[in-house]
Amino acid sequence: MKTIEEVDQYVVKDIRDLNESTYVLRFNRGIMEFKPGQHVNIGINEKGEHREYSIYSGTHGDYVEVLIKEVDDGLVSRRLRKLKPGDQLSIRGPFGFFLADAKPASNERLLFVASGTGIAPFHSFMRTFPEADYRLIHGIRNIDEAYDKDHYKESRYFSCTSRGNRGDYNGRLTDYLLEAEEEKAEKVYLCGNSSMIYDAMDILRAQGYRHDQIFTEVYF
């Protein structure tokens, strides 16, 4: 049986590399309750620097995963990657409201638009609600950033690669949104860098989406 102190202690369970710069950090869930779309603040120790990372895993497991891209000169992302199973983490949260309005049981069609690691909340959502009616458009540079694309049903995941020619669409995500005739969704969720979100919002509004159908989460 756990002691009271152990309930709030988080330790690394696994680090899984996805490509040269990106990895999935898994830690024990403890008593954490979270919803898809929320994020946690992670540090090596309580007093040190913490960084925000969206939760990548679904809500059913006894662990929590986050998707992390190493930042050049980053104080946290590079150090986290060097941790070993059993090493302690400082976790704050979960926080946030992104995807709070996504209702998988109401047969709403959802359009998810992500750039880079902005795919994390949608991965969490898909793991939690595998039967939800969604379509995920993922903007990346190269195909090696199509993180865990095999986890999604083929018809639901669509990559746009700005470099190389191995994406489902070879070009920028925003160009795809302009050119494509995606089936209209009830709600659209955008997650990634602010330039992509800013441009995508303009395109979606021009396509007739109302502001209250569009939800955003900015990554920096």
Added chain:
Amino acid sequence: MQVLRKVSLKTLGCRLNQYETDALVTSFHKAGYEIAGSEDQADVTVINTCTVTNQSDQKSRHTINHAAAKNKNGLVVVTGCMADNYKEKLEQQEQITYVVENDRKSQIVSLVDSHFAGEITHPDKLDRDRFGFDAVQKSFHTRTSIKIQDGCDNFCTFCIIPSVRGRAISRPVNDVLENVKSVLDNGFKEIVITGVNIGRYEHEGIHFEQLLEKILEVPGDFRVRISSLEPDGFGDDFHKLFAHPKLTPHLHLCLQSGSENILLKMRRMYSVQHFRETIERFRSAIPDFNFTTDIIVGFPGETEEDFKHTLDFAREARFSHIHTFRYSKRTGTRAERMPVQVPGPVMARRSEKIRLLSERSRMEYFESMHGKEQRVLIEKVDENGIASGYGENYIPVKFKTGNREKNRFEQVAIESMVAGEDTYLFATII
């Protein structure tokens, strides 16, 4: 005759802090302390600090130093957001007797009582209770706040408040309603609904708008104001609640920027278009609805074009007052690490432009009220029989009266605007 101990309380920052100080004044008063005037020596000085900007830090430090120097033998108790943000540093200062974090603020009277009884208690041993304040007594102001919520989970990239006020927590509905009834019994005629992010109120399935409806149903001749509100904190039907005669037609709705690009970087949860449609919805129902707002200038990466969007939108929105902040880098926030920090002189210039716009908009709004009726809650009546107070639209009004009683409502018609340092509207009783 027993000489009462004197306590002095100083407040910096937001309306929530002001409310918590008012409640502490009540608690000290009930516990037998005398409330010291601003120039009096005091046995205890409580400084309720703010840390929202660098300037707030400076003001808080100055107030602490001044109070400690003035009352060398008195207790100095530092609380508020600065106490949370710089706890260890403040605890090292000899001039400060106690540093009390926000969630133990309501217990300060028992801490001070214990001290004078010879029991030295570390503030960390006090109970955490963010809603454990006394209902404010009538004698201090004509309006009082009702705290319904504390903390914030929004984590806007510029904001230190989630770190110092903690996770969002909502006060139970019945506690709120009991507090409302208590302050009405104490004679207040106007209550202000307050908290850190009140639109996120949620307790056992009751959300902000539902709570507001319950407050409006409380019997009595009083009116309700809403303090600062985030644009994502209510639904599309919120404006319909303002048909209720007790709910005043004014909102301080925080814009922060009129640039969609900057709003995204601030991680605000609304767009300019959403804000625009909200204002339009309200004004289509209540044409003279009064909106005031906060704007931050000089957020990292804010270009001249971004700022122009803000100016243009602020002009379009016709805010009667804009509280302008120059962006202030706060340690631990996401914006701290953003590149392209805007130089101080650029921020100063933008701030001045917003201030001028705010003044002009205020005049225009006041002029638009000419000939309209207002129900004024009288705050004071001077020796010439001129009463002053605020109308329901949160506009300052003065009028001649033969009745010197304050804290009562009077229906007036606006006749003219008197411009000056404190511009106000002159009216006559109907």
